[in-house]
Amino acid sequence: MSELTIWTLDWVPQGPRGFVRDLRLRWACEEAGLPYKVQTIPFDDRETNHLARQPFGQVPFLSDGELQLFESGACLIHLAHQSDQLMPKDxxxxxxxxxxxxxxxxxxxxxxxxxxxxxxxxxxxxxxxxxxxxxxxxxxxxxxxxxxxxxxxxxxxxxxxxxxxxxxxxxxxxxxxxxxxxxxxxxxxPAFRKAHADQIAHFELADKKRA
Ligand SMILES: N[C@@H](CCC(=O)N[C@@H](CS)C(=O)NCC(=O)O)C(=O)O
Missing domain, CATH: 1.20.1050.10 (Glutathione S-transferase Yfyf (Class Pi); Chain A, domain 2)
Structure with missing residues (x-):
């Protein structure tokens, strides 16, 4: 199995916390028991530095080894093909x-x-x-x-x-x-709760780094 990386922003204001769409990918990985890490792009420079990986300058996007994918729906379907927990086989x-x-x-x-x-x-x-x-x-x-x-x-x-x-x-x-x-x-x-708590913790840690 190759290594999954979920890409999100390094920081967002309070309003969107708990709703940034990387949560969808975190949640799917938690449901499926797929190990993943999280990496970030800078909020302050979000539209210029990752257009090659997400042509609309948005998050999330996903790396699976060499494969890079954007659009949360496409990323979820990709993950679903890796686990019966997310999609039936028939x-x-x-x-x-x-x-x-x-x-x-x-x-x-x-x-x-x-x-x-x-x-x-x-x-x-x-x-x-x-x-x-x-x-x-x-x-x-x-x-x-x-x-x-x-x-x-x-x-x-x-x-x-x-x-x-x-x-x-x-x-x-x-x-x-x-x-x-x-x-x-x-x-x-439980998988949603974990994904949600992890996203909140991710942005709270970012507050401390920015302070
Ligand atoms: N259709 C995209 C929408 C992605 C999206 O709207 N991402 C938001 C964060 S949840 C974003 O990056 N917003 C910043 C922007 O649009 O510039 C998907 O489902 O991945």
């Missing part, structure tokens, strides 16, 4: 896992994040509110019927969907008990 189970990975990114996050950013800038009831509300209501109907998105078991698709849904502003949209129970169940998993 063709239908894999196809359904990938389907829901794309749904998390392409049907939910693609509207929830722009909506959330508009609310942060003070525009709480913005042009995207109806759209995000509709998508979350549709997802609530799915989660009312089952505990897991794919293969009747935990997969990396649940990890990703829960990470997309757990944004406090997104959780506060409407009353969606099945979605809320899903987020609670997923974020109570």
């Amino acid at each position: 063709a239908a189970g894999q196809a359904h896992t990938l389907q829901w990975v794309f749904a998390a990114l392409n049907s939910i996050e693609m509207v929830s994040v722009p909506w959330w950013f508009l609310t942060i800038s003070g525009n709480r009831d913005n042009e995207l509110t109806g759209w995000v509300d509709k998508r979350l209501t549709q997802l609530e109907a799915v989660l009312s019927q089952r505990d897991w998105l794919a293969g009747d078991r935990f997969t990396v698709a649940d990890l990703l969907m829960a990470d997309v849904l757990r944004i406090p502003q997104v959780r506060a949209v409407g009353h969606r008990p099945a979605s809320e129970a899903y987020v609670v169940r997923l974020t109570e998993r």
Whole structure:
């Protein structure tokens, strides 16, 4: 097995702590028992010094030996191929896992994040509110019927969907008990708790170094 390195920022302000997307990769590695280390790029120079590895100047990205990957979804799928804990082995189970990975990114996050950013800038009831509300209501109907998105078991698709849904502003949209129970169940998993605590500790240590 080659060595996994998750790349994130060396520091971020308080606001995004606990939500920087390296957490998705940490969480997946913790679920799968895959050893990894964490390396950083400087927050103060984030857009200029790693475009070769992440052409949009973002984190996370992943090194697996010589292989370098960006986009959290692609990194999660890569990790899922290394562990049955993250994705079933059978063709239908894999196809359904990938389907829901794309749904998390392409049907939910693609509207929830722009909506959330508009609310942060003070525009709480913005042009995207109806759209995000509709998508979350549709997802609530799915989660009312089952505990897991794919293969009747935990997969990396649940990890990703829960990470997309757990944004406090997104959780506060409407009353969606099945979605809320899903987020609670997923974020109570020891692997999530460890990944979350490790990210918080990483940025707290960075505060001390910057002081
Ligand atoms: N689609 C990308 C989004 C990555 C992303 O938005 N990363 C944030 C941190 S969570 C970032 O680097 N933001 C700084 C920026 O966009 O310049 C992925 O899923 O990896």
